[in-house]
Amino acid sequence: MTATSTTLPLPDVASADLREWLSTMVLVRTFEEAADGLALRGKIPGGMHPAIGQEAVAVGAARALRSGDIVTGTHRSHHHALAKGMSPAGVLAELYGKAGGSNGGRGGSMHLADFDLGLWGSNGIVGGGLGIALGAALGAEVLGSEQISLGFFGDGGANTGRVWEFTNLAAIWSLPLVIVCENNLYAVETISERVTGGGDITARAAGFGLPAHQIDGQDVVAVHRAVRDAAEQARSGGGPTFLEVRTYRYKGHDSGQVIRYRTEDEVQRWRTSRDPIENFTARLTDAGVLTADEMSTIVEQARRMVDAAVAFAEESPWPDPCSAAENVSAWNASPGTSR
Amino acid sequence: MAGPLQRRRERERLERLARDFAVNAPNSATAGTGAEPEAQATYSTAYQAGMREEMIRDATIFVLGTDLYDRGGHFSQVKGLGPEFGADRVRDTPISEAAMVAAGVGAAMNGTRPVVDLNFIDFSYGAMDELVNQAAKVRYMWNRPVPLVVRATAGVAQGGAQHNNSLQSWFMGTPGLAVVFPSRPWDVKGLLKSALRGHDPVVFLMHKLLTGARGPVGGEDDVVPIGSARIVRPGRDVTLATYGYGVVLAEKAAAAVSGEGIDVEVIDLRTLAPLDVDTVAASVRRTGRALVLDEAPAVAGPAAEIAAAISDAAFWYLDQPVTRLTGRHSPIPHSPALIAGLLPDEAATVDALRRLARASGPEVAAS
Numbered sequence: 008m009t010a011t012s013t014t015l016p017l018p019d020v021a022s023a024d025l026r027e028w029l030s031t032m033v034l035v036r037t038f039e040e041a042a043d044g045l046a047l048r049g050k051i052p053g054g055m056h057p058a059i060g061q062e063a064v065a066v067g068a069a070r071a072l073r074s075g076d077i078v079t080g081t082h083r084s085h086h087h088a089l090a091k092g093m094s095p096a097g098v099l100a101e102l103y104g105k106a107g108g109s110n111g112g113r114g115g116s117m118h119l120a121d122f123d124l125g126l127w128g129s130n131g132i133v134g135g136g137l138g139i140a141l142g143a144a145l146g147a148e149v150l151g152s153e154q155i156s157l158g159f160f161g162d163g164g165a166n167t168g169r170v171w172e173f174t175n176l177a178a179i180w181s182l183p184l185v186i187v188c189e190n191n192l193y194a195v196e197t198i199s200e201r202v203t204g205g206g207d208i209t210a211r212a213a214g215f216g217l218p219a220h221q222i223d224g225q226d227v228v229a230v231h232r233a234v235r236d237a238a239e240q241a242r243s244g245g246g247p248t249f250l251e252v253r254t255y256r257y258k259g260h261d262s263g264q265v266i267r268y269r270t271e272d273e274v275q276r277w278r279t280s281r282d283p284i285e286n287f288t289a290r291l292t293d294a295g296v297l298t299a300d301e302m303s304t305i306v307e308q309a310r311r312m313v314d315a316a317v318a319f320a321e322e323s324p325w326p327d328p329c330s331a332a333e334n335v336s337a338w339n340a341s342p343g344t345s346r
Numbered sequence: 347m348a349g350p351l352q353r354r355r356e357r358e359r360l361e362r363l364a365r366d367f368a369v370n371a372p373n374s375a376t377a378g379t380g381a382e383p384e385a386q387a388t389y390s391t392a393y394q395a396g397m398r399e400e401m402i403r404d405a406t407i408f409v410l411g412t413d414l415y416d417r418g419g420h421f422s423q424v425k426g427l428g429p430e431f432g433a434d435r436v437r438d439t440p441i442s443e444a445a446m447v448a449a450g451v452g453a454a455m456n457g458t459r460p461v462v463d464l465n466f467i468d469f470s471y472g473a474m475d476e477l478v479n480q481a482a483k484v485r486y487m488w489n490r491p492v493p494l495v496v497r498a499t500a501g502v503a504q505g506g507a508q509h510n511n512s513l514q515s516w517f518m519g520t521p522g523l524a525v526v527f528p529s530r531p532w533d534v535k536g537l538l539k540s541a542l543r544g545h546d547p548v549v550f551l552m553h554k555l556l557t558g559a560r561g562p563v564g565g566e567d568d569v570v571p572i573g574s575a576r577i578v579r580p581g582r583d584v585t586l587a588t589y590g591y592g593v594v595l596a597e598k599a600a601a602a603v604s605g606e607g608i609d610v611e612v613i614d615l616r617t618l619a620p621l622d623v624d625t626v627a628a629s630v631r632r633t634g635r636a637l638v639l640d641e642a643p644a645v646a647g648p649a650a651e652i653a654a655a656i657s658d659a660a661f662w663y664l665d666q667p668v669t670r671l672t673g674r675h676s677p678i679p680h681s682p683a684l685i686a687g688l689l690p691d692e693a694a695t696v697d698a699l700r701r702l703a704r705a706s707g708p709e710v711a712a713s
């Protein structure tokens with residue numbers, strides 16, 4: 008177990024790539040702020056769970072993987088989806104339930120997927136996505152491919168039994184899996200440290216006999232480094248790694264939630280001193296990788312993309328209700344009788 | 347080495363099983379018509395043979411579950427395949443049903459063909475989310491195939507309340523899952539082939555009491571389509587629709603009443619989801635009377651769905667209301683005497699057939 012500090016040097020990555028990380032984080036933030044507002048205006052059926060404050064986790068992790076690698080998300084997954092390369096327009100239209108949505112309105116916020124991009128679904132079942140990542144890793148091993156997979160779950164998920172069944176199987180079979188607990192300290196209204204026996208998720212994981220580390224999730228560089236190392240180990244046959252990435256969500260569990268379980272002070276402390284985007288911006292600026300002009304371009308581009316996404320979602324037609332029960336199973340269309 | 351006495355005992359045991367459980371040869375219309383007798387197997391060895399043939403045909407097929415490699419599973423269902431195909435293709439797992447099914451779901455989504463063997467379907471409760479919330483919905487949510495087979499032994503035998511759950515109704519009620527429940531070796535192998543050549547999850551249930559049942563099996567390409575029922579025995583007077591061990595009871599009961607001039611058409615549904623309503627309804631339109639035989643509990647069980655489907659598709663042809671003969675709404679007890687009090691048997695089936703065949707007008711068949 009290692010806690011990683013935020014003073015790591017910038018990674019050995021091209022400056023343009025570092026700026027791309029920042030722009031994706033800014034895009035996620037802009038998208039989430041807009042989506043939160045749209046949810047409050049009733050535009051998003053069923054509401055949704057914003058990950059504002061958690062941008063560094065998604066971007067740091069996704070950029071440490073190859074494009075063919077697999078990521079599975081949680082119910083709070085817009086940041087994972089955008090970091091994996093889904094278009095904001097497709098994601099927002101999906102949240103709207105429109106035909107132009109990335110899944111034609113079938114999935115929605117908790118079931119975003121794009122298999123071509125390696126996004127194997129956000130998942131409405133706490134801990135469920137990790138299972139799909141586990142199986143994908145097994146499939147990759149059986150096929151002898153170089154693909155690895157990464158499964159996200161939350162600190163709430165860390166108290167489900169299935170997460171540990173999955174971790175155990177990945178460990179004993181040495182599967183190419185990166186297990187990421189995105190610990191934002193709360194499960195809906197439940198303060199995780201009050202309901203987590205032993206108090207330490209990383210220590211729990213270490214008991215399964217795999218490397219387990221605690222990482223600063225507000226530092227995109229720290230997340231990137233940890234996931235890159237874990238991915239390398241997985242790809243070279245070294246088996247799974249467990250990462251507990253400590254982060255924080257600024258908003259409630261879902262849009263519009265009235266928050267009584269934490270103080271506004273606490274939120275302000277995270278926002279002012281630990282904001283992943285501000286901190287990374289400062290580091291890039293200090294290192295001479297980013298100018299103020301470039302930063303305004305990044306912010307403007309994000310705003311333009313999100314505005315376009317809103318227009319697209321608004322204008323996109325509704326899916327055809329007649330298609331609602333289609334494509335459930337090929338067996339439904341299987342032939343009648345034989346011998 | 348088995349001595350002559352043991353060999354004789356074993357032969358006698360198998361003959362006894364064959365007498366008890368023998369199921370008819372395939373319908374003559376499609377059965378092998380050559381002079382060669384068809385290969386015989388037990389229900390369980392038919393499964394092994396089907397797995398072997400398919401594993402040879404398709405290198406992406408593998409099986410995972412507990413106690414498979416050496417023991418061959420609790421019903422010898424994959425006996426011998428471990429040493430034959432190696433530990434990567436016959437994978438022993440810890441007792442982690444959620445992880446087993448999750449591993450199967452993800453691996454299937456990634457282009458392999460896993461068979462998750464749960465030994466007893468009762469253990470699927472521990473993996474219900476992976477089966478029902480994940481496997482069954484992936485195609486719908488994401489248009490991604492999940493060629494997953496979850497095999498388990500089902501049906502009532504010994505073993506008490508927690509090894510005899512009739513979960514078929516739960517899975518029938520899950521959009522996205524196929525549920526098959528063969529009654530004879532031929533269909534075990536043929537349906538397994540369909541399942542392993544398809545693109546969607548299949549819950550593959552095998553009745554415990556049929557484990558040693560013998561009968562012919564098909565060759566490498568004798569595929570039984572999922573969703574196809576089979577007319578086991580044609581008849582004019584009553585349609586008896588059933589599946590699994592019910593087919594054994596149905597055949598005995600039909601034979602018993604044939605001497606009384608009651609000509610029963612026995613249909614083996616073979617697949618519960620999707621149901622082959624066409625075959626059953628066509629039969630009921632000929633006979634005008636329908637008995638659904640099922641050992642699963644009555645309330646919201648498969649028989650309820652089958653009876654409703656018959657009423658929908660053949661109501662105006664019915665001379666009597668559709669009759670259900672099912673297990674009671676109860677868990678399964680330990681004592682054989684108590685089990686007998688819960689389940690339909692041959693005598694109850696005979697009785698139901700007689701009443702149904704003779705009832706006329708408002709004189710309701712079942713009382």
Ligand SMILES: Cc1ncc(C[n+]2csc(CCOP(=O)(O)OP(=O)(O)O)c2C)c(N)n1
Binds near residue numbers: 160161165191194260
């Ligand atoms: C199996 C299951 N139980 C309960 C829920 C309801 N639920 C949705 S999100 C959530 C909290 C999850 O907390 P955590 O895993 O920490 O993720 P976070 O919301 O913090 O991102 C709960 C209880 C669910 N979706 N799935």
